[in-house]
Amino acid sequence: MRRTSLLTLAAAVLLILKGAHVSALAQDPVGTIRGSVLRGTTADGVPMAEVTLRMTTAGAPPVQRKVTADSAGRFEFSGLAPANYTVEATAAGYYTGSGLDEPGNTPTFAPAAVSAQKPAATVTLRLNKAGVITGRLTDADGRPVAKVEVNANRLVYRFGQATLSTMRFSLMRIKGGFAETDDRGEYRLYGLPDGNYYVSADSGSRKEFAKLTYYPGFADTALIQSIAVKDGNQVTADFSLARPAPLGVSGKVLVPAEVRNAKGMTLYLASRNPIVQDNPPIARNASAARSADGAEQQFEVRDVVPGKYELFAVVSAGLLGEQSPTAVARIPFEVRDRSLEGLVGVAELSQTLKGRVVAKAPGLRIDTGSPFVQPLQSMPSVVTARATQLTPVAPDGTFVLEGIYPATYLVGLAGSIPAKAYVSEIRSGNRSIYPAGVVTVDSGPTEPLEFTLSSGTTNVRGTALDEQQQSVTGARVVLVPEPPARHNIRLYRYGTSPQNGAFQFLSVAPGEYKVFAWDAALGQREYATEFLARIETFGQRLTVKPDTPVTGVRVQMIPRQ
Numbered sequence: 001m002r003r004t005s006l007l008t009l010a011a012a013v014l015l016i017l018k019g020a021h022v023s024a025l026a027q028d029p030v031g032t033i034r035g036s037v038l039r040g041t042t043a044d045g046v047p048m049a050e051v052t053l054r055m056t057t058a059g060a061p062p063v064q065r066k067v068t069a070d071s072a073g074r075f076e077f078s079g080l081a082p083a084n085y086t087v088e089a090t091a092a093g094y095y096t097g098s099g100l101d102e103p104g105n106t107p108t109f110a111p112a113a114v115s116a117q118k119p120a121a122t123v124t125l126r127l128n129k130a131g132v133i134t135g136r137l138t139d140a141d142g143r144p145v146a147k148v149e150v151n152a153n154r155l156v157y158r159f160g161q162a163t164l165s166t167m168r169f170s171l172m173r174i175k176g177g178f179a180e181t182d183d184r185g186e187y188r189l190y191g192l193p194d195g196n197y198y199v200s201a202d203s204g205s206r207k208e209f210a211k212l213t214y215y216p217g218f219a220d221t222a223l224i225q226s227i228a229v230k231d232g233n234q235v236t237a238d239f240s241l242a243r244p245a246p247l248g249v250s251g252k253v254l255v256p257a258e259v260r261n262a263k264g265m266t267l268y269l270a271s272r273n274p275i276v277q278d279n280p281p282i283a284r285n286a287s288a289a290r291s292a293d294g295a296e297q298q299f300e301v302r303d304v305v306p307g308k309y310e311l312f313a314v315v316s317a318g319l320l321g322e323q324s325p326t327a328v329a330r331i332p333f334e335v336r337d338r339s340l341e342g343l344v345g346v347a348e349l350s351q352t353l354k355g356r357v358v359a360k361a362p363g364l365r366i367d368t369g370s371p372f373v374q375p376l377q378s379m380p381s382v383v384t385a386r387a388t389q390l391t392p393v394a395p396d397g398t399f400v401l402e403g404i405y406p407a408t409y410l411v412g413l414a415g416s417i418p419a420k421a422y423v424s425e426i427r428s429g430n431r432s433i434y435p436a437g438v439v440t441v442d443s444g445p446t447e448p449l450e451f452t453l454s455s456g457t458t459n460v461r462g463t464a465l466d467e468q469q470q471s472v473t474g475a476r477v478v479l480v481p482e483p484p485a486r487h488n489i490r491l492y493r494y495g496t497s498p499q500n501g502a503f504q505f506l507s508v509a510p511g512e513y514k515v516f517a518w519d520a521a522l523g524q525r526e527y528a529t530e531f532l533a534r535i536e537t538f539g540q541r542l543t544v545k546p547d548t549p550v551t552g553v554r555v556q557m558i559p560r561q
Helices: 002-025 529-538
Strands: 031-039 050-055 064-068 074-080 083-090 108-114 120-129 131-138 149-158 161-166 178-180 186-192 195-202 212-214 227-229 234-236 248-254 266-271 275-277 286-290 296-302 307-316 326-335 340-346 351-359 370-375 398-404 407-414 421-428 438-441 449-455 458-465 475-481 493-496 502-508 511-519 540-544 550-556
Touching: 031 083, 031 108, 050 074, 064 074, 074 083, 083 120, 108 120, 131 195, 131 227, 149 186, 161 195, 178 186, 186 195, 227 234, 248 307, 248 326, 266 286, 266 296, 296 307, 307 340, 351 370, 370 398, 407 421, 407 449, 458 475, 458 511, 458 540, 475 502, 493 502, 511 529, 511 550, 540 550
Parallel strands: 031 120, 131 234, 161 275, 248 340, 351 449, 458 550
Antiparallel strands: 031 074, 050 064, 050 083, 083 108, 131 186, 149 161, 149 178, 149 195, 195 212, 195 227, 248 296, 266 307, 286 296, 307 326, 326 340, 351 398, 370 407, 407 438, 421 449, 458 502, 475 493, 475 511, 511 540
C-alpha cells in the first residue's frame, strides 16, 4: 500500500510540473519584438527584407511568423507569448557577410526573449549588398564575341601557392558567378560577396582565340588584374579575347614496358606562374605519336603562353580512371621568346604507400579515421584521383594508399577519429615528419608511414575586436599553427565572428598557434605565405596544452589596406 501511495504522489507531482510548464508557455500574449534590418555596418535600412520569427523555448509548440520590413528596414512582431525566439532576415541580392552563403537565401539571425518582466525586445540584423561585374567581350578588331563562358574567380591559397578557383565549382559557389555572353558580347556576373575577383573568358574550341583570357585581356596569369567588389557596387569590365600564342614545345616520353601497348598519350599543362589554375586542364592544340614498339611517345604542344609550366604526360594501358596500369611523366619547362624542342620525360608507374596507426593513450581505437595524401602542387585530377581517395584503416591499424606518383605530399589522418584524439606524431620510415606532415615520394621504394594518436584536444574561445576595441561582426577569424606546422592544414581552425564578435575553435590539438582576424571580404588567406608574413605581428600567440581550455582570447582585426 505504501509503495502505491508513493507512486501516486510522484505521478501527481509530475503532472503539476508539466502543467506549470505548459501554463507558462500558454500565458497571455503580451510581448513585442521589433527591430531593423540594416545594410552592412551603416545605419541604412534594407527595404522589403523578409523577417522570420521562430520560437526556440524547449518544449514549446512550433511557432513561426513572417513579416516584410518597411522601406526603412523596420519590422515588428506583436502579441507574443513569453518565450525565447530567433529572428531571421533575408533579402534578394543581400548576403550575411561570411562570403560563403547564397545571396537572398542564407539568413542572418539574432536571439530575442520576451517575458512578463521584459515584454519588449529590440534586435538589429545586418545584411550586405551583393555586387555585380558586367562587361562586353570583343575580338582584337572590336567585334562582339557571343557564346563565351565568363567566370568570376577568387584566389585560394594551398600551401602558400596562389590558385585561381572559379566561383562555379568552388566551395564558395555562387549561382551568378558565371555567365555566357549574348549576341552583343555582353555578360553579367551577380550575387558577388565583397572581395577581389579575376574574370576569365573560356573560348572553348575556337582556334582564333587563346583558350583562357583574363581581364584586362591577357592569357598570361602573370599580367592579369583583379576587380574589387565592395558594398554592392557594380563594376564594368570590358576586354578583348587574347589571340593564340605563337610558341610551343615538343619532345618525347620514355614509356615503361607495362604500358607500351597504350594507343596514345594524354597531355596536361600545369601553370607554374605566380598564380596557377586549379586542376590543370588537358593541353590545347597538343598531339602525340607512338613509336612502333611503344617504348616512346613523341609529343607537341602549341599555343603556349610565355611562362613557367609543368607538362604531365599520362600513358594508360586502358581507359583513364580504370584500375589499369598507368604511367605519368612530369616535364618542367619555361617558355619566354622562342619555342622549345627536344624535351624528354620518363613516365613512371604509380606506387603504394603502406602504413599503420598506433595509439599512445590507452583505450583509443586505431581502426578509425582515414589516412590521406594531398599533393603540394597543382596536379591533374586524373593523376591524383586514386591517391586522394580516403582509405579505411584495417582493425589492426594498417592501411595501404594506392596510386601514388612521384611528388611532394601532405599526409594526415582525416575523417572520424576518437573524441579528444589527435595525431601527435607522424613518421616516414625512421624519420619524424611531424608537425609539418610533408613527405616526398620519388621513383625509389616508399618508406612506411606511422600515425600516432594521443588524447587531449581542447577548445579555444575569444572575441574579435576592431581598432576601438569594440566587438566586430563578420571578421574571418583563423587559428594558424606556428612554423614548422604551417603546411599542416589539419591543425588550422577558422570561422566568421557573429554579431557579438565571439568565436570558438573546437577540438584543437596541443601546440603553438597564432589567432588572426581580418575582413571576411579578403577571403581565405590563411594558407597564403606572403599574406601571413605581412600580418604576422597582428597575430595573438597561444600555447594550447592537452585538455586545457583556452578562454578570453582577444584578437584585433587587421586594418583593411
